[in-house]
Amino acid sequence: MLVCSSITAQQDSLVVVEADEKYFEDQFYFGINYNILVSAPHDISQNSFSYGIIGGFIKDFPINKRRNIGFGLGAGLSFNAVYSDLMATKNANGTIAYQEVPDTIDYNRNKLSMNFVEFPIEFRWRSSKAEDYRFWRVYAGFKLSYLFTGRSKFVTSDERIVFSNKDIRDLQYGIYLSFGYNTWNFYAQYDLTSIFEDNVYTVDGEPIAPRTLKAGLIFYIL
Template structure:
């Protein structure tokens, strides 16, 4: 996945440079901005149950296309609607296993020395919707931007993995995971480099998942960099 992200990033950089050369020759009064995006995030877990902790480095990779639709004469205010892909991992000490009936069970691994790996990961198709403000013009390609919005994601596959004293445990597409994820987004920065924030409004697990009789309300928080390209 890291190699895929790097390849896509360099491809988008090439497209950006090519677009710059074209725009240098001809001014487009009906220009649009930031049609493609690629990003990397550090993934956090919010509302963690007691004794649940993150470990290691949890990464997310994101890329997609957004149709830019200016809504004012200067074309520096716009609505963006797009389609994207997101891959995320979460390293932590919440063990996901199954009982003899095949039902998912949850327990906390309190001793980090008893396991080498414990994580869950997911892959999503996403629908980003953004309200966009920027300082760009038809001839100015380096500009400030603030994009706020909402992102709806469909988890088409997710996996849990454990490796430690209990052996190797791996499950795919456990029913307790919410297939739909949605949350608020914010991108702000100058030129290509932008700080990106995502805060999920619904939990990772459904109401059927519980730890010691309590519902697991963990949600996703992503902090990282987003790169926008024409």
């Protein structure tokens, strides 16, 4: 905030700069992370680079006089890809069968893609001041995610199988933590729900209930 006061009685103009003591840390955010499967079925492993991209906006709600402690409430999108050897095939009756990719099949990639609308709510601490835009931060929160597209894709040199996967859980949620200085911040999230709905099994009868651990970087833009 700039407050200008002009003194005309044979004095130079005076410019006074005052900080806004009721500032907010409203922020756009963007992040990229690596998706790690936790509690995957036996003998199922990841391959290639399983990635996630997040972005959105968070509204700041300070709760103390210094305004360095508060809550944040936001909305955003996330785009996720998990590459593994858990192969999904859709039968003629619409059911989906899961198994490890057989050794006899030479394939290019096997991907599960999931895209969500997300609603984070977080507790916020920072070392900020009204006149300082570079500061340390620690944000911890809970994130609710709603699936808007989920697909399985299996690609070989001869065929390409892609279909919408109805077994992916529509409503997922997890806890997360971000901390760092200024723009660069570490980000980690652990999903409390499994990727798939309950009662999804491999062809061998093993339950499929993997969860996702995400680790990467998040950037905040004022």
